[in-house]
Amino acid sequence: MRWNLAPKISEEKINALVNELTVDKTIATLLVQRGVETFQQAKDFFRPSLDDLHDPFLMKDMELAVQRIEKAVSEGENILVYGDYDVDGTTSVALMSSYLKSFYPNVATYIPDRYAEGYGVSYKGIDFAEDNDFSLIIALDCGVKAIEKVAYASEKGIDFIICDHHRPGAELPKAVAVLDPKRDDCEYPFKELCGCGVGFKLIQALASKKGQTIDDLLLYLDLVATAIGADIVPITGENRILAYFGLKVINSNPRTGYKAILRQVKKEVLTITDVVFIIGPRINAAGRMKHGNHAVTLLVETDINKAAIWAAEIEQFNQDRREADKRITIEALKQIETNNEQDCKTTVVFQEDWHKGVIGIVASRLTETYYRPTLVFTKSGDKLAASARSVTGFDVYNALEECSEFIEQFGGHKYAAGLTLDESNFENFKNKFEEVVANSIDPKLLQPELNISLQLDLADITPKFYRILKQFAPFGPGNATPVFMTSNLTETGYGKCVGEDKTHLRITVKQGIQQFVCIGFGMGDKKDIACSGQPFKAAYVIDENEWQGNVSLQLRLKDIAEQ
Structure with missing residues (x-):
């Protein structure tokens, strides 16, 4: 080091x-x-003081989002709360759906299947909305790049409100509202909210119109703190305030689902690190090994006996995830040694039977071992899917952008991303990725600091x-x-x-x-x-x-x- x-x-x-x-x-x-x-x-x-949270209406399109939800409520429309299958997505869905249900019954949730639908907004999810008479979808932790899918929904008479925190592309989807502090034209003072944080700003705006104060929303902050920790966003500014008070809720008055998890691990006082390593992996395991719906069900459950059953099931998913993660990591390390690729500036491995739900964790472990920007590929339907992880100081998202001629779709952040490509492009992509990284990375970054x-x-x-x-x-x-x-x-x-x-x-x-x-x-x-x-x-x-x-x-x- x-x-x-x-x-x-x-x-x-x-x-x-x-x-x-x-x-x-x-x-x-x-x-x-x-x-x-x-x-x-x-x-x-x-x-930290809740008084220092920013006015949610400083976020671009917030007024439009609130007006559309108020219209849906007043006219009795069905609202579908849609979110990704990871911790940020499932906590976001639990947050938004439970808040809306506190005053309006016509609300349901949808988490895409990691294997059948993949990341983000899916055509299958929109078809589900149409088949079940949903006229408004609130998408959380995804959607800012879903231009074609939002257009597809629009043709079916379904409106979208997007709450995202990923980097937008050159064009935004034609949704009713796109809430994303990373929009170039958004002047919201704090740019580093997670998806659940953006969702919280929306419920904060809705609450203010109903005459509620921040004190009425305190019990939702356990979900926000969990997402902040798990999504590795900076714990500064507004995130520090939300995490600080969210931890207080987790330690003094945790929701029923958290109580059920914590009973199993026999932990009394949690730090943000405990949230990341105890609660986060268990919530994540549902989407990795089975379906993210299981996590949402646990997070919104109010009956401790039912929650205990869901928590036990999720604990089993977590054990299965650990075993798969350990086995695949060993196989990946062996592949790198066999191919003698330790001298490359990148680590790219592929095996078609690797479990798609754990390749992100394996990528993190390989990055720790070889300290290189890393991609772990597996077969997903007729495509290859990969999770990318990077080393401190190197933007893997930008590197992938430079390889986009070989990629079908990708998204993510500076240090973590996901992508899919056609198998016929794998070798070309692998060579291009190595070339891009080798030509742009500071050699110092390849040594852990x-x-x-x-x-x-x-x-x-x-x-x-x-x-x-x-x-x-x-x-x-x-x-x-x-x-x-x-x-x-x-x-x-x-x-x-x-x-x-x-x-x-x-x-x-x-x-x-x-x-x-x-x-x-x-x-x-x-x-x-x-x-x-x-x-x-x-x-x-x-x-x-x-x-x-x-x-x-x-x-x-x-x-x-x-x-």
């Missing part, structure tokens, strides 16, 4: 904040690194320091968990590899009279450096370890290196 120590900050700014907040220099430095330089900014950061906030002495790590540090949460993109480094460490002599397969490292480090227990997951191969008797340096995050009712601070290692 490349260790990047954060650039030095003006002492003047740090000292000003030390005086204004009466905090120590380390805390002040971490705040300034996050753009927090005044008392007011610190107050907004540590005490570790961004370090500050250099500390072990004596700086006190319970008070950690208490303040915890208040920097929720952590995520744009507000990363601080990584620290300490030099001149020695191991006390009890270091060992732990875990079933001995791949984790547990050591006790010492600097002066200070000692801390450290755990390094997947770092068993670093034991020789730590236990050589020679001083070394470590990069780590600070967290808590609970054992037999005792809570103590520990260091979770990110990397260790010779001094």
Whole structure:
């Protein structure tokens, strides 16, 4: 790993904040690194306020969307809430449908089948709407590129409202309203909402017309926080506020479906990381292994006994997903080694029987292993489908755009995308993708980097320091968990590899009279450096370890290196 120590900050700014907040220099430095330089900014950061959410009507087309929904309600139309099968899509559908049903009965939901229909708005979904007399579709977390499909619906007398956060193409669909803060002509102040976040702005606008306040919508924020975490959007600005209050709801008054999930994992207080790794994968597993409808059903269920049945079913989907993910990752790694492609600037693998529902997870694992922009292909009907993942700093979406002559359709973000193509174009596409990446990627980006906030002495790590540090949460993109480094460490002599397969490292480090227990997951191969008797340096995050009712601070290692 490349260790990047954060650039030095003006002492003047740090000292000003030390005086204004009466905090120590380390805390002040971490705040300034996050753009927090005044008392007011610190107050907004540590005490997020729902009053600071933006007016939803600042979003382009919001008034049109609200008027069309009000018309549908007043005229008794049937409304279909349509969303993608991932966490962002299913939470969006649960959010919008449950809010609309709180005052209007003629509402149903639709999640496309990952295998039969694929990503986004589908012709089959529109035909379902026509066959069942739906005259308005509200599409969430998809639709901003569905030009032909929206036109097809229009011919059938079906209107569309689109709530999306993906990058639009050159042309927008001719929907009644296209809510997307990434539209060039949208002046909404915060551009990084997830799909569920855009959906929440729509219900916020509808609520304001009904005389409701933000307090009436608080209980929906658990869904928004889950989508923010799972969709890896920046936890800054409005997302920080929504995630902060959403986590409060999850931890104090979770919806019935969440209670059913949490009973299984026996977890009491959740951080945004727990939401990403506990709730997110289970919601996702339904769409990956069976159908996203199962997730929506669980999320809107109010009977705990029924929710427990749905949660148990989804837990099984999650176990199946884990097994498929593990097997396919092993097969993909073997394929790369056999083809001797480790020297390429990209990783592209294909096997026609790989489960389409887990190729995105496998792509992430391969990216972690080889640290290259990665594509994992499988057969999907008569086409090939792929999930793309990228490395920090490289825009895989733009790279795919340059290969569009060989692609049938694609969509996504800077770091994650999906595409389909004809099998006859696979080799041409693979060669072009390698060429595009090789010619445009900075070689530095092909080595994993570790961004370090500050250099500390072990004596700086006190319970008070950690208490303040915890208040920097929720952590995520744009507000990363601080990584620290300490030099001149020695191991006390009890270091060992732990875990079933001995791949984790547990050591006790010492600097002066200070000692801390450290755990390094997947770092068993670093034991020789730590236990050589020679001083070394470590990069780590600070967290808590609970054992037999005792809570103590520990260091979770990110990397260790010779001094």
